[in-house]
Amino acid sequence: MGRQLKFNIFRFNPQNPESVPHMESFSLDETDSMTLFIALNRIREEQDGSLQFDFCCRAGICGSCAMVINGRPGLACHTKTKDLDPEITLTPLPVFKLVGDLSVDTGTWFRSMYNKVESWIHTDKEFDQSAIEDPMENDIAESIYELDRCIECGCCVAACGTARLRDDFMGATALNRLGRFIIDPRDKRSDREYFDVIGSDEGIFGCMGLLACEDVCPKNLPLMNQLSYLRRKMGIVAIKQMFTK
Amino acid sequence: MQTIYKDVLIIGAGLAGERAAAEAAGAGLTAVCLSIVPARRSHSAAAMGGMQAALANSVMGEGDSTDVHFADTVKGSDWGCDQEVARLFADTAPVEMRCLCDWGVPWNRVVPGKSKYFKGGKQFDKEEKEEKRGLITARNFGGTAKWRTCYVSDGTGHSVLYTMDNRCAQLGVEVHDKVEAIAFIQDGETCYGAIARSLRSGELIAYVSKATMVASGGFGKIYKASTNAVICDGGVHGAVLDTGVVPLGNMEAVQFHPTGIVPTDILVTEGCRGDGGTLLDVNEERFMHIYEPDKAELASRDVVARWMTYHMREGKGVPSPYGEHLWLDIRHLGEKHITGKLREVYEICTSFLGVDPIHQLIPVRPTQHYSMGGVRTNKDGAAYGLKGLFAAGEASCWDMHGFNRLGGNSLAETVVAGGIVGRKIVEFLETYECSIPTAVISQTAAKQQQRISDIVSGKNGNENVYRIREAMQDALDKGAHVFRTEEGLTKCINTLQKTLQRAREVGLQTDGCGASPELSAALKIEGQVKLALCVAYGALQRKESRGSHNREDYPARNDRDWLTRTLAYWKNPDDDLPTLEYEDATPSYEIPPGDRGYGKMQIISADSKEDS
Ligand SMILES: Cc1cc2nc3c(=O)[nH]c(=O)nc-3n(C[C@H](O)[C@H](O)[C@H](O)COP(=O)(O)OP(=O)(O)OC[C@H]3O[C@@H](n4cnc5c(N)ncnc54)[C@H](O)[C@@H]3O)c2cc1C
Ligand code: SF4
């Protein structure tokens, strides 16, 4: 206890023509149970009111506060200072467009992702007010939820070598999202239709399989399983296509 | 300045806002939702427990019906709710859950056969029926007669919001995130949209619309200790007050939860106490049994929160750098129970506190949790005072919660009210034409631009916004919390009035350039202090105890004089107190006021009015 913490924080305000990207240092006395959420808010409220960063739920649920903490993407609200060295380096997530300082635009990235994978149930069924719901086995419901748990924090995208190299790579989170619909009996898309969305280098065949994504996912989503499952499944569709052409 | 025209402008992209947007878009209207954060980060995503609807599929829900749900809701509200609205809500909730099911929510389903469940630490058996296999199941929640809470594992809000946002994407609803509404475009009679500020560039944008809806969630962050997300700050409520003509309803009705953890005020579930956890003071001694010999830690939310506060006031709180707290002790439940049935609590403690609850005590205190009050609307969701303005969700006082909302009823409200109000907006626009007075748009925009440059240049003064906010939060935490007294509230109001003066003299310490977070805070601080005054002044005037509103000096529920709803207006921007008016709590009674069946208290009957 009683440590003096030194924060090296990336600073850049793209709206200000005089601003140039640089690192700036702040110091703070550590308190009990201090998280990066508490620390960054104290820095903003006591030392520099212009510091930009994003928090919302501050409980690890909403995915707002992802940033690169000592070189590794993670959730800031979830990170206790006592688990870190007294010198802490914070930079914004790469891949996403910078808004300012530690704040990036994940909203636009994810919205285009879910438009690309058409992240909704595809069906002809119209909702009937007076009918009871279609039954579903609880196991299936639970396995859909297991993949639905992604909080769109962007850590996996930021950690992914392919995503850094190519703008159009959809990333593990998109493939995981599609996996959620593939196992959902309410979604009537065929394997062929899924293939048209992800059966390319922008999708499953661009993945190098190094699994940085699963390592950094704060929700411990089974991204590795999901990627290999899709690669197999889409591989089969690709082979079938070769023979039916 | 950019001007964007839409049929419907919705301020908020949580469940209430997006549900209404889906209705509008489904009817072929153009709709846009504004949000401070990407839609899926809205606070609706944080609700884990579930949402109530009388589907009666689970064996423990047998015999449930919309009538029983209605009765629970009215009792829960301590007869402060609008009964027509509570009826509409209970009747619509099952349809809404099924609709969500079609749209993709992976609800947990009935699994036939025997299983075990716990109640009061004891184990019981139940057997689900084969004929209900695969239908939406339900879990138990406080204050309900039947198991009625539909859920998706421990992530109900998350799953429902993601599904809703998918649906909106499919229907072409635009969501403009990192955009913050700061003022309404209105002429005292009609609302024509809102002026918003981009949180990417700092620029102002005019959103012009025929119908405008407030779905901006709760305003818990005017308190310091709150389970709410940091964006639940009441910015839009401040702008509503600023219209001078739209009232906020029942602002004194604020719900506190007994176990928010210290320092980050994240919620740990009531299940800890349900399963046998105890509350300890600075001497690590139990105290709840002294005050509530029968129920001890298992008394209702408001009762436990009340005694915890009382005990800390008696000097038995644990001091910490973040203020006083008490301890929650679940160590005796053992590792298996804690990492099994209370896994979520275990994870919160280990990842946010660095506390291992198997061996260590959890620091907790009563924490602001839910705002029953908000923009007062009629049962169609139309706001009082301005044509073309609507509201739904936690931001509104549609008023099915009265003075206390039941767990699981607010998430259900967001989709039920969002759907109903969305359809009412569609109906309204079928016959409604308005001519948009461009002068009102440019005047409102110019006024906001002026306000910004005054704050940036320090023209009004250089009061620090964060210090002002702290003063406001301290005043509320001290004077308008779980317990309320004439003395405490008067002091609180005096402090808030001084704080309001300071808020009018706010200036920046930095340059305010671009998306400046300091400027965002400064732009809403005056409105926030006004909100705080609505809470405290409403509470001072309400000389009774009802639901979450507890007056130590008026402990009885007084149906004779206070079966009313408070309406708080800010008629003149320079006033330093709201103008309060009152209306009947409900236009008609399906259930006459009676005993709630818990939280014993004296009731001054409404009949005694006729007698005297
Ligand atoms: C920790 C916690 C757990 C909960 N658990 C449950 C539960 O289990 N069951 C239950 O029934 N209820 C629960 N609740 C309550 C429930 O979650 C909320 O009442 C409900 O989700 C509110 O939804 P909403 O759509 O009204 O608002 P929100 O989901 O809060 O959305 C508000 C929207 O408004 C936007 N906004 C705000 N201000 C502005 C502005 N100035 N300009 C533009 N946009 C703005 C935000 O960005 C956001 O998109 C819980 C609440 C908390 C705090
Ligand atoms: S495994 Fe694939 S998706 Fe994951 S980080 Fe590597 S390249 Fe990216």
Ligand code: SF4
């Ligand atoms: S998959 Fe995991 S790391 Fe990637 S966005 Fe979702 S929660 Fe974040």
Ligand code: FES
């Ligand atoms: S603030 Fe929501 S995950 Fe960190």
